[in-house]
Structures are given as structure tokens and as C-alpha cells.
Amino acid sequence: MRKLCDTLRRAIELSGLRDGMTISFHHHLRNGDYVLNMVLQEAARMGLRDLTVNASALFDCHEPLIGHIQSGVVTGLETDYMSSALGSAISRRALARPVLFRSHGTRPADILSGRSRIDVAFIAAPTADPMGNCSGKYGPSACGSLGYAFADAVKAQKVVLITDNLVPYPLTDASITEDYVDYVVRVDAIGDPGGIVSGTTRMPRDPIALRIADLSAQAIDASGLLRDGFSFQTGAGGASLAVADYVKRIMLCRKIHGSYALGGITDCMVDMLESGCFQAIQDVQCFDLRAVRSIRENPGHREISAAQYASPDAKSTAASSLDAVVLGAAQIDTDFNVNVHTDSNGCIIGGSGGHTDVAAEAKLTIIAAPLSRTRMSIVVDKVLTVSTPGSSIDMLVTQYGIAVNPSRPDLKIALEQADLPLSDIHELRRKAVAINGAARPYVRRSDQVVARVLGRDSKVQDVIYAVE
Amino acid sequence: MELKHGAVAGTLESSDIMVTVLPGAGGTRISLTSTVEAYYGDSIRETIRQVLRELGVENVRVEAVDHGALDCTIRARLSTAVRRACGEEHTS
Numbered sequence: 357m358r359k360l361c362d363t364l365r366r367a368i369e370l371s372g373l374r375d376g377m378t379i380s381f382h383h384h385l386r387n388g389d390y391v392l393n394m395v396l397q398e399a400a401r402m403g404l405r406d407l408t409v410n411a412s413a414l415f416d417c418h419e420p421l422i423g424h425i426q427s428g429v430v431t432g433l434e435t436d437y438m439s440s441a442l443g444s445a446i447s448r449r450a451l452a453r454p455v456l457f458r459s460h461g462t463r464p465a466d467i468l469s470g471r472s473r474i475d476v477a478f479i480a481a482p483t484a485d486p487m488g489n490c491s492g493k494y495g496p497s498a499c500g501s502l503g504y505a506f507a508d509a510v511k512a513q514k515v516v517l518i519t520d521n522l523v524p525y526p527l528t529d530a531s532i533t534e535d536y537v538d539y540v541v542r543v544d545a546i547g548d549p550g551g552i553v554s555g556t557t558r559m560p561r562d563p564i565a566l567r568i569a570d571l572s573a574q575a576i577d578a579s580g581l582l583r584d585g586f587s588f589q590t591g592a593g594g595a596s597l598a599v600a601d602y603v604k605r606i607m608l609c610r611k612i613h614g615s616y617a618l619g620g621i622t623d624c625m626v627d628m629l630e631s632g633c634f635q636a637i638q639d640v641q642c643f644d645l646r647a648v649r650s651i652r653e654n655p656g657h658r659e660i661s662a663a664q665y666a667s668p669d670a671k672s673t674a675a676s677s678l679d680a681v682v683l684g685a686a687q688i689d690t691d692f693n694v695n696v697h698t699d700s701n702g703c704i705i706g707g708s709g710g711h712t713d714v715a716a717e718a719k720l721t722i723i724a725a726p727l728s729r730t731r732m733s734i735v736v737d738k739v740l741t742v743s744t745p746g747s748s749i750d751m752l753v754t755q756y757g758i759a760v761n762p763s764r765p766d767l768k769i770a771l772e773q774a775d776l777p778l779s780d781i782h783e784l785r786r787k788a789v790a791i792n793g794a795a796r797p798y799v800r801r802s803d804q805v806v807a808r809v810l811g812r813d814s815k816v817q818d819v820i821y822a823v824e
Numbered sequence: 825m826e827l828k829h830g831a832v833a834g835t836l837e838s839s840d841i842m843v844t845v846l847p848g849a850g851g852t853r854i855s856l857t858s859t860v861e862a863y864y865g866d867s868i869r870e871t872i873r874q875v876l877r878e879l880g881v882e883n884v885r886v887e888a889v890d891h892g893a894l895d896c897t898i899r900a901r902l903s904t905a906v907r908r909a910c911g912e913e914h915t916s
Contacts, residue, residue: 731839731864796864
């Protein structure tokens with residue numbers, strides 16, 4: 357049996373891809389990915405039209421997608437996250453059909469249950485053998501975990517692997533295995549290593565971010581969760597990354613032996629694993645080169661699928677055992693609803709990723725954010741888009757103090773006893789207005805829906821409107 | 825105050841405003857680009873007019889590029905640009 361195709365075109369032909377079908381992609385190559393553009397360019401040359409693209413995330417490197425939308429090759433988009441260049445085009449009506457936003461947990465749940473059908477999955481594989489065993493850990497375009505691609509491999513009608521590092525059969529340390537793969541294509545490069553993972557994730561030095569991080573770590577400690585067996589997730593940006601550093605200091609100082617770190621994995625989490633803060637890392641996505649090396653070399657650092665990470669349909673997940681998670685927000689309102697989809701002008705700038713999932717599952721969910729960014733209050737009366745409902749959020753930590761969700765009076769008492777600077781979400785809102793000045797109220801200028809945001813129940817949780 | 829020449833204050837950094845003032849003829853002309861136009865555009869223009877009145881500047885062209893500066897920053901940058909344009913020296 358021969359799965360190896362001489363060209364991408366041949367693999368697409370053999371896959372039976374036709375007008376109107378849905379194709380899928382994973383985003384482990386992040387802003388260095390060549391594969392999505394490569395496949396769409398070939399599909400366009402073949403005269404295919406009316407395709408729906410289901411990608412676990414889309415980055416600025418995928419801007420050629422807008423051209424394929426304009427020419428009618430792509431008429432549908434489903435994703436968990438979209439960076440701002442694409443988001444801006446979508447918000448300005450690039451696509452007639454609204455984009456469908458899911459979370460990283462809901463995407464595999466919908467795929468595996470059949471609610472979301474994928475005709476052909478195109479899987480970027482940093483290393484593969486000719487029968488389709490593949491791994492993200494090796495090769496010039498190594499990205500570490502391939503966690504987001506598993507559901508696609510299992511359920512797509514046809515699976516095409518695209519690799520730039522073809523090795524002899526059998527690749528023994530494989531993530532996705534040959535039993536799921538129909539075709540394999542070798543290309544010159546699947547991505548730009550510089551855009552795939554950053555060399556190092558840099559710890560912020562901004563004193564406001566450090567203050568927020570310090571308070572967040574102290575709040576986790578005060579909650580009582582920071583003891584032997586502790587499990588933890590944090591984001592890779594700004595204050596949330598710095599929280600890991602403060603938590604590490606507490607754990608080392610008190611010799612706390614945690615259970616696992618979860619999520620998108622950075623240098624800092626690897627450091628915590630290697631210094632004994634955790635016995636394991638459960639990894640759906642590597643953010644930097646040290647994380648890639650660690651998942652390759654350290655048996656305690658293991659790859660998990662997106663479904664095992666956070667699917668709401670799964671019997672249990674890494675998220676459902678999670679103690680504490682620190683997340684960011686573009687906006688948070690006085691009911692603790694969080695927006696990570698749109699900016700203050702209502703324009704798409706991101707998406708949930710795993711935000712909604714881990715917030716719902718963790719015992720303690722902290723939003724760490726400055727009170728304002730460039731004169732725009734982060735704490736608002738009503739978020740423009742509900743990405744994560746307030747019922748999933750336990751507290752907001754800002755540089756001006758901590759607001760605990762009134763649904764967690766126990767947590768408020770614990771923080772009071774630890775002498776942490778407590779505030780109230782309405783008080784923080786007033787403070788933001790006092791500093792920034794009263795803003796003109798937001799006025800929506802369009803009734804055209806450009807995106808639907810699905811909740812963890814796979815039902816529409818909110819909609820996003822076009823902007824001018 | 826009478827502007828002798830053009831002058832600039834501020835930067836294009838986030839949370840700052842870069843203000844350029846030029847001697848004008850016949851009143852005040854303000855052109856503003858702001859990342860927070862929808863929320864604070866009118867308020868920024870009003871602050872600029874107010875600071876110019878306070879300084880007694882009548883004939884001026886103001887070009888402001890704002891990246892979310894607070895009201896106090898807008899006042900400080902504009903006032904500095906005007907003083908520079910009027911040839912006011914640094915005093916300690």
C-alpha cells in the first residue's frame with residue numbers, strides 16, 4: 357500500500373475533496389505555518405470553491421485566506437482564535453457567512469460527536485514516515501505537541517499529512533499513528549521555525565504586570581490550593597506568565613510538590629517541572645523551544661489531545677482536575693463576564709482558545725489584568741462579547757486590588773485573612789472611570805452578524821457584529 | 825502667548841500623545857488621530873481647546889496623534905509643545 361503522494365495536488369485529488377466540503381487544520385505551527393496557505397492555494401488552482409475551513413486557530417500569517425474568501429474558494433470559517441489582522445477583515449464583512457467560534461475543548465467535542473463534520477484534515481507534521489506515523493517533536497519545523505490535531509485525525513473522512521521531514525518506516529515515537537492517515541505528502545518546508553515557536557518567552561518587567569502577578573500568586577496561596585498535589589495553568593502573555601514565576605518562588609521556598617502544569621507550555625513551566633515543583637506537564641501546545649526540547653526528552657512532560665485537555669464531552673479531562681488557572685481579559689464586566697474576542701471598538705482580536713474551558717473547570721479561576729490599557733477600562737459595565745461567562749470566574753486581580761466574585765464568599769474570607777487588598781468589582785469600575793475620564797457610550801453601527809460564539813454546550817452564547 | 829515656530833512634544837508610544845503645534849493665522853485648527861476616537865475624541869479636542877485658552881494661544885494649528893493618553897498627559901504634552909514653540913527656555 358502506498359500512501360506517499362508526489363504532490364500536494366495528487367493528495368487533494370485522492371482525498372476526494374469537492375466544492376462545498378469542510379477542510380481542517382491545526383495551529384501548532386502558529387504564526388510560522390505554511391500548510392494552510394499551501395493547501396488553499398492548491399485548492400484554488402484546482403478550481404475548488406465554497407470550502408469551509410475549520411482551523412483550531414488562525415494567525416496573521418494566514419492573511420492570504422482573505423484573498424481566497426474574496427475569490428469564493430472559501431465561504432465558511434470555524435476557529436477557536438483569530439489574530440487581529442484576520443479579525444479586522446472579518447469584522448469588516450470579508451465573509452458573508454458568520455464565522456463560528458468554538459473553544460479548544462468544544463472543538464474536539466463537536467468533531468468527535470459528529471456535530472462538526474470534517475471531510476479532509478490536512479495535518480502539518482514536523483516528522484512523518486511514509487505510512488503516516490507522525491510527531492511534532494522532531495525535525496526542522498519541530499513544534500512539540502500536536503494535541504489539537506488528534507480529533508481531526510480520528511474523525512475526518514480523509515487525513516492528509518504534510519511533512520518536511522520524511523523518515524524511514526516506522527517512526528516509533530509517534531503521536532498520530534498510521535491507522536488514521538490516508539495520504540502523506542513531502543514538501544520543502546511546512547513552516548518558518550522563527551514563527552513557530554519563540555526562542556524564549558520573555559518575563560515581563562513592567563512593574564504593573566509584576567504587581568498583578570505577585571497579588572495573583574498570593575491569592576492562589578491564600579485560597580489554600582497551593583499545597584502538595586497542586587495543579588496549575590497560566591497563559592503565556594504579560595501578567596499571567598509572571599504569575600508562574602511568583603508561584604514557583606512560593607513552591608520552592610516551602611518545598612511544595614505539585615502534581616502537574618497544564619496548557620500551552622513555556623520555558624517557565626519547564627523550569628518548574630525540572631526543579632521539582634511539578635511531577636508532570638500535560639501539554640497541548642508548546643510556546644517556545646525549551647518546551648519543545650522538554651517534551652522530546654523528559655518522560656514527565658507528556659503530550660495530550662485537545663479532547664483530553666478540555667472537552668466538555670470527555671469522561672474526565674486534565675482541565676477537570678485543575679486547581680488554579682490564571683487567565684487574561686480584553687474586558688471584564690461587573691458580572692465577571694470576560695471578553696477575549698473583541699477590542700473596545702467591537703473588532704475581532706482573538707478568541708477563547710482554552711479560556712472558556714479551563715475557567716469552567718478549574719477550582720480557582722483568576723483573571724489577571726491591568727485596570728486599563730491605553731485609556732480604555734478593562735473593567736466595564738457590560739462586555740461587548742461574552743467569551744467566558746462570569747459564573748466561571750472567581751476573581752479579578754488588578755494593580756488596584758482584587759475583586760472576588762460574590763458567588764465565592766469563602767474565597768473572600770480567605771483573602772481577607774491573608775490581608776490581601778480586597779476591592780469590589782463596582783469599586784474597580786468607578787476607579788477606572790475616575791482615572792480615564794467618562795467615555796462616550798459604545799454605539800453599535802451595524803446589525804450584520806459576522807461571528808457566532810459557541811459556549812461549552814455548543815449553543816450560541818453570543819454574536820459579534822460588523823464594525824465600520 | 826505667540827508661537828514663533830513649530831514645536832513637538834510627546835511620543836507615539838502607547839498611552840502617550842504626540843502633539844505638534846505650528847503658528848497659524850486666524851484661529852485654532854485641530855487635527856486629531858486617536859486610537860480611542862470613538863470614546864474620547866470629543867473629550868480630547870475639548871481638552872486641547874481648553875489648554876490653548878488657558879495659555880492664551882489664539883492662532884495655532886495643532887496636530888495630535890493619540891494612543892490613549894490620559895487627560896493629564898494630553899495637557900502636559902500640549903502645554904510643553906506650546907511653550908517650546910514660544911521659545912520659552914527651560915527653568916529649574
